Amino acid sequence: MDQVFKALADPSRRAILDRLHASNGQTLTQLCEGMAMSRQAVSKHLAVLEAGNLVVCQWRGREKLHYVNPVPIQDIYDRWIGKYERDRLRALADLKRALEDNRDG
DSSP: OHHHHHHHTSHHHHHHHHHHHHSOSBOHHHHHTTOSSOHHHHHHHHHHHHHTTSEEEEEETTEEEEEEOOHHHHHHIIIIIHHHHHHHHHHHHHHHHHHHHHHHO
16 A cells, blocks of 8 residues: 555656546557656656556557556545545434434424
């Protein structure tokens, strides 16, 4: 999970993930288009994203296609965000129930 947080910590890597989310299965050349960084920099960012398992690759002939893997982000949600959200939703449900009970009684 540390690799995922490391990968998500950089705004350039998040931008690459956003681009892949908008159009999955891009080559390095396609990802470099419109990016304000060198091909080598994009390649290094992709390596960090791959190490965090946020990007998976598939070869199609001589082309290496990059795809977003949402599973590590879902794992973070389940581990770090979801548990806090459950408590908040439970509190809202309890408040709603108490207000409805007061209105009826």
